[in-house]
Amino acid sequence: MGTSLTWEDLSLADLEPLSRLAASWASHTSAMLEAAERVTGDIVGDTLSADHFDSDTADECRAQLGRLADQFVDDLHDYASVRIGATIDELYQTLSAQQENLKDLIDEVVAGKFVIQGSAGSEYVELTQRLEDELNAEADPISAVADARTGARLLQSRLREIMERARTADEDAASVLGSLGSEAVDLPPFLGSGYSDAVEAYETALAEHEAAQREEMLGGGADPHAVAGWWASLSESEREALISDERDAIRNLDGIPSAVRHDANMDYLVEYVEANPHDEYAQSLLDRVRGNPATAHDDLMLLGLHAPHPDGPSYGAAPRTGDDWGVIVATGDPDRADNVGVYVPGTGSDTAWDVANFKDGTGTYITFAENIQAAADDASGGAENVTVMWLGADMPDTLPDAASSNYAQRGAALLDSFTTGVNATNGNGSDVNITQIGHSYGGTMTAYADAHGGRNAADGVVLVGAPGPGTDNPSAGAFNVGGDNVHVMQSPNDEIRFATATHGPAPLSEAFGGNEAEGGEGNHMSYFHSGSAGVDTLGEIMTDD
Template identity: 30%
Template sequence: MSAPGLAQLAGWDVPQLRGCVGTLALVVDRLTPWRVRLDALGRRLDSAECWSGEAGTAAAGALLELSGVATGVGSRVDAALGALRRLVDAATDAAEHAARALAVADSAGLQLDDAGRVTGLPPQPHPAMAPDQAAELAARRTAAEAAAALATGLAAEARAAGARALVAAVSAGEELGDLAPAAGPVTFADLLPRLDPAGRHVVPPDPRAGPVAVADWWAALSAPQQLDVIVEHPDAVGALDGLPGWARDRANRLRLQAALAELPPGEARETATAVAGQLAAGGDRPVQLLVFDPGQGLAALSVGDLDAAEAIAVLVPGILTTVADDLAGLTGDAADVVAAATAAAPGLAVAAVAWLGYRTPGLLGALQPVTAVHAGRVLDRALDGLAAARGVPGVTPAARTTVVGHSYGSLVTGQAARAPGRLAADAVVLLGSPGTGAGRASRLEAGEVYGAWTAADPISTSGYYGPSPADLGFGDVPLPTDPGQGHTEYYDPDRPTLAAIGAVVAGVGPVR
């Protein structure tokens, strides 16, 4: 490829080039949200929610294919954009320097060829000239030489910038590879072979990368890649904070199926059996399995579609709570919170997570905050994951999130607030709290803090882990209770606290 001459560099239409690259960037930005919506439609077709039969299956397959093409093309174009932006910068410099070089030469009566060589300098004074003529010619020669030097320097800079522009253009072409058709429109049948099928096989990232990095990784995958990685790596996918609820649910259901087929009698199998029972009991109501670790006795179930919810509650239980014995009760509490929030704000899409993502302590373990410190970090990461999954372009905007900590779970919530970074929650509700370890409500890092306690609940007035809602100076907004309400009755439908919790989750509760 020959280097362009100065006249060609000066004539480059940089505004049009900048506009084309900007438009291409806009297309890439809009491609991801469009593909996310397309993938959601494909999942609905695949699960026969809106169209069943052979035609529906074929349509779902076509959408997966379209998603794969859109992801591949978007990835290639996005990679090329960096080189195209460098092309715009270099072309801008080249055009400006070339135009200035030609203008300087022209103003001095000189000619500048495409290689940047100057001709037309005035001659040197002749000895036979009169002194005044010789002086005038010498002055013209000096001025012309100065203009020639400036024009030559500008020409060199223009040619160097032009060379950088050509390198950037070649780099952009290499990133795009063979996507560009030789002539005429391109069909999907033409395009699919150009996208490397081996690229579909991906490996999940290290969880230590963080929920935001995980969410970005997931968003960059096509629908076929997402489905493939769920099947190939269900253990990793099911445990990744930052993924949408539907993906973790699919992965963890695969893990549950394997656990029920392989686990011998014991605590781990009892955990798996309890989880399977709650999934089966969901009926027509969406239930998503977000956490499943039978070896550690951990699970988290979302009552309601976590990915579509406008309001999310995360219920954090206290001591002596296990998946095998108590998941049914905690899931029932989550369902009651959903019902209360929906009653407070009819039409609102609500999900509530029964979160047993930590191994709760026994009576002796509850006397120390060690478990809460570890569990708080896990809860903080889980909340960050919920926020990151909803921060991807094209998905439903971030939901209002409320953490509801009961008893020792309120201490876990306080430790989550003390973890690095802000707590990814809009509101915190403390029920029967022995103290949060944070000191005051303002240190819980949520814009709204609510509390419920009663004189009939000695744990709520114990202050074992410091100030709690039972203390006048704690700084929370009190929720209603009955005088004789006990420690385990805050979610009781016959008590006033549940309706108040629902109002808080829905965002229509008292705010102070």
């Protein structure tokens, strides 16, 4: 059933009660989890332990309390935290972002002497009679009216995109909340006649539910918040078994804690190097992340790895071309950071470790990520900052390949999922400040990622030397992060200036309307060099300083 949310409804809505509900629900869920831990620890493990009550009946009572507590904890994670809490919070975040975008657009409509007409789903922007009268009085009224109507169509396109995202979020939340209980496992049976048979049936149903949930989580399409909630609900022994049995799914799965992904990916990389001793890329990556004193940053974490052999696992990675690698390396633990930058390199960045096709290799892009973090450290004055070099999707290998938007559109969902995963696993929760930094073709992919799924878990976007934002976000005001949080950096000597209109409007154009950021006067790769004007600016944007 579609929503009837109108632009007037969204512009006037008081969303603060929704925000308070999300916060109070999270607090309530946390308190209930602590209560469940007291049941299993203080009560079952101490007060009602075998030291105080030792009999078959006591054993069964303890087992029953354990089942109830375990079921309660599972429901808190799966339903209370994810399906209710995360859904409410995501709805608030999406609606508030689109409300801000809508208010900015309304200001432009009023300033331009336009008017919004139409009903929900068929809104349109047209010229007011006053504006038409003024334009018809000009020297060239035909051209003046045509230009104004072009402006109205652009505003109309943005309006419809904003409302589509808001309505989709509203419908998705209603669907999730409306389906609660449809897949829930019944509570453990009551003590009494037929109890043994009932317990056996309950445990069989529970095992089937857990197996189905495990398959859903490991399949690669689950929401990262759901994955994080599921992982948190598992016991330590269950997690260890999963890491052992499903390592290749766990290591690239968004919503899994970064430390777990790092350890699993390092195990995989060590095995890969042993099996492929002449693969210089793999050996160089292993040396770099392990901490080779000559080449490494002490705190590097390997959060994603896809080797370029055709029969390898592809969890969390788009189909790859040729000998391209999929690599995600962080300069520290994103789960512990106050500010996280997700840096997406461009064309040819996944083809070699050093240099290929006159392009820097993956090793250089890791260095660039370290430079961004260093600049963020200088700008923030004590905050914990981490930059992630993200090559989790296949990049075009050559400039002709980069003329296609296919790579950007395929990678957008993966980048969006990873960013959502950072938000889901970070200890600060929704308070973590995430900035997506897309360079060159990576900027185009970043723009498409912002439009994917109706909201962006990032707080800001920087398009660095990008050929364009693609077609999903025709202007900065259309971005889910809000126009005020869209930054554009382009040196006057960057060769990318000759590729304008390749992927939508030129990022520096007035029509796009992004915030122009200081990038210095170097070439296409100079933005990320240590001490450059570009990297210093990125550090300031990433830390919101």
